[in-house]
Amino acid sequence: MSFQTPVRKDSSPVKPLADFMDVRKILDKEHTAEQISALWTAYHATRSQGTGRGYLSATIPFATYHKMISLAKKYPTFLLPLPRPSPDTQQVAHEFYFLQWAFHDAPPHPAQLPSLPFGDPVRSPPASAERNPSCTTVLFTPLQEYKLRQTFAQPYLVLTHYTDLAATHGIVLMRGEMTVSPSSAEKYLISQSDGQLLALGVQRFYLTSGADSSERRVELLRRFHEEPDAFQWEELLAVWSPTS
Numbered sequence: 261m262s263f264q265t266p267v268r269k270d271s272s273p274v275k276p277l278a279d280f281m282d283v284r285k286i287l288d289k290e291h292t293a294e295q296i297s298a299l300w301t302a303y304h305a306t307r308s309q310g311t312g313r314g315y316l317s318a319t320i321p322f323a324t325y326h327k328m329i330s331l332a333k334k335y336p337t338f339l340l341p342l343p344r345p346s347p348d349t350q351q352v353a354h355e356f357y358f359l360q361w362a363f364h365d366a367p368p369h370p371a372q373l374p375s376l377p378f379g380d381p382v383r384s385p386p387a388s389a390e391r392n393p394s395c396t397t398v399l400f401t402p403l404q405e406y407k408l409r410q411t412f413a414q415p416y417l418v419l420t421h422y423t424d425l426a427a428t429h430g431i432v433l434m435r436g437e438m439t440v441s442p443s444s445a446e447k448y449l450i451s452q453s454d455g456q457l458l459a460l461g462v463q464r465f466y467l468t469s470g471a472d473s474s475e476r477r478v479e480l481l482r483r484f485h486e487e488p489d490a491f492q493w494e495e496l497l498a499v500w501s502p503t504s
Contacts, residue, residue: 273362273364273397274364274395274397274420275420277367277422277424277433280303280435281299281300281303281433283424283425286425287428291429292429293319293429293430293431296319296425296429296431296433297319297431300317300319300433301317301319303317304316304317304435313448313452314437314438314440314448314452315435315436315437315438316419316434316435316436316437316438316455316456316459317433317434317435317436318433318434318459319431319432319433319434320421320431320432320433320434321430321431321432322393322423322426322430322431322432323430324467325393325421325423325426325432326393327466327467327468328462328463328466328467329361329363329393329394329396331466331467331468331478331481332361332396332466333361333363334481334485335466335481335482335484335485336360336361336362337358337359337360337361337484337485338358338359338465338481338484339356339357339358339359339403339484339493339496340356340357340359340400340457340458340461340462340465340500341354341355341356341357341493341496341497341500342354342355342356342357342454342457342458354497355402355403356402356403356493357400357401357402357403357416357458358400358401358402358403358406358413359398359399359400359458359461359462360398360399361396361397361398362396362397362398362399363394363395363396364394364395364396364397365394365395366391366392366393366394366395366423367392367395367422367423367424368392369391369392369427369428390426390427391427392423392424392426392427393423393426393432394423395420395421395422395423396420396421397418397419397420397421398418398419398421398462399415399417399418400415400416400417400418400419400450400458401413401414401415401416402416414439414449415439416438416439416448416449416450417436417437417438417439417450417455417458417459418436418437418439419434419435419436419459419462420434420435420436420437421433421434422434422435434459436455436459438450438452438455461500464477464500465477465478465480465481466481473499476495476499477499480495480496480499
């Protein structure tokens, strides 16, 4: 199963990190992971005429990212619920979103990028340097739309994990992009708060802690893939609660 996403000239569905950040300048000035994180957050906060609307951003420690993708490789699709208003004040309604992980080529070590004209060459990485892990995307679309359009379903939110600085700084940069509404360039198919909830859901289900609630979430991932007939949405809602 796959979604349609914009494709750039080299056929990669992922916009290069260089579109948002001068990686060579980051290396040249020897920025710390904390400084890079602050730059990443500030950059996205200035989008959409300084409102930051339509974008999410985060900096993830490499060890945390490694745990997440280890589980994502095993269980690359899942469902996440979002609360919705209900005529029944005694019960909260939910809309389910279908998510899918996709894995892309690992970016080279920044020192292996082509030299810029008239620029000083960046020192080569040591032979023992750790390689960057794969970049990933997580695509979200309403379950009802996916059922209707299948592989032509429009993603409402795309999370991209950039691993370009994993080997040098031990961090992965996450960027979330919400799809602009066809009715207005100033509106999005999903709200900022809903986008944040979906991003949080990825963390809650794919980052295990060993706690009982974490084990229950992993069990739901397993059942969704290996025993779909035994998967119960009521159980999903029970462990989705922030207090679970």
